[in-house]
Amino acid sequence: MTDLTTAASNSRTEGQPLAGRRALVTGGASGIGAAVVRALAARGAHVVVADIDTAGATALAEEVGGSIWTVNLMDTDALTDDALATAMSGVDILVNNAGIQRINPIQDFKPADFHNILTLMLEAPFLLIRAALPQMYAAKFGRIINVSSVHGIRASPFKSAYVSAKHGLEGLSKVTALEGGAHGVTSNCVAPGYVRTPLVEKQITDQALVHGIPEAEVLSKIMLTESAIKRLVEPEEVGSLVAWLASDDAAMVTGSSYTMDGGWSAR
Template sequence: MSVGRSLEGKRAMVTGGASGIGAAVARALAGQGAHVIVADMDSHGAAALAEEVEGSSWAVNLLDTQELAEQGLAAAMDGVDILVNNAGIQRINPIQDFDPADFRRILALMLEAPFLLIRAALPQMYERNFGRIINVSSVHGLRASPFKAAYVSAKHGLEGLSKVTALEGGEHGVTSNCVSPGYVRTALVEKQIADQALAHGIPKSEVLSRIMLTEAAIKRLVEPAEVGSLVAWLASDHAAMVTGSSYTMDGGWSAR
């Protein structure tokens, strides 16, 4: 999905940007001319990618939402035209065995932190009459799977937050959308393969075919660059009338 250098002069922030989907998104946005701020708790990884894409980095622990709320985020969000909420973690356990602390951590990182960043970004976006909020959700924002109570809850909440942002931001030139991929070829998914094998009592070699891709019509993992391409389009003027939507990239999983 090529849109030329459509983001020249724009400033973008990508959370969880040092690796995986976030890194692919950062490269895609930079490739369209945006100055990209790579935000990640991995300060070295963020700095290295920022150097690669000629952007900048922000070493931040988004899990510490109390600190984020108390310090205020206006300075960090100064000039940000495009906010990509991507940072995430995963834990897999049956509900009765799910650690409440893990549940709270996942909701803090994947729902509360995006809320705080959106809240800080909107006033300046409203002043400029332009903004793009792009939330990296998941097919699990639309469908549930066993053993993922926290992740599914957080992604469903993120979908709702995105829609509210779209309704409030529309008259101010701000769009808000979700990109909802299936399983993407990242380190997070590689870790899930081992966890799913343990949870279901099957060999790791059978997880993709028996668990992860069983509902998809296209039997492969999503590539990070495919997600980056869609995010870059949603950030551009070509998508100015696209808001309040959730774009699935799940190989047909949610068509069922």
């Protein structure tokens, strides 16, 4: 009789590198998250689509044969140890992706907006990592993949909360890598530039307003000025890199931040 571990291992050698794995992707119903969900599912993983958007998460989960976790990650009071233990049960690939953006000069930045961004994009990933690690340690396997940003290593004006949260996420990921290494758990960041998502499309309007320029000029004059490659990153490109980091091939990759920014951070 073939045990489940051996069967999963055999499946992974036959073109399904993530067969037998269970992944959870936050903010998984749209944008980068949806591309990550599809990439992981295409490689054989069962994917839990975690999102506040129940309808969107359900539709995507049905498409890829996954499941959903309807959750508001800004409501950290609801993220109790028991609730997280249930949600994270069996998860051996955790992708922290959920995010929001607000653009304003510091003097005009609402403290509530600053708090919400750090809660969603730094505190919630900490809580999910904290809940996932014990079972990953027990299994001697785990992948923590944090969707950071070029703003995790570079700053831009008018994004005090977002830049602070992403810098913090980069640090959290490195600490997780150092603690998890002895237990077969890796932790890495993926740091894209501007990705073609609804979040970025909304930023075009906000950037035009704060800089006093037409929306048609935002990409060339604001967003892509530092990039050697003058285009937006496609969500599927991010999904492909996340899927590789989740695989056995990336077992020695940890504590790293993979930029996908068209050369922005090379300056």
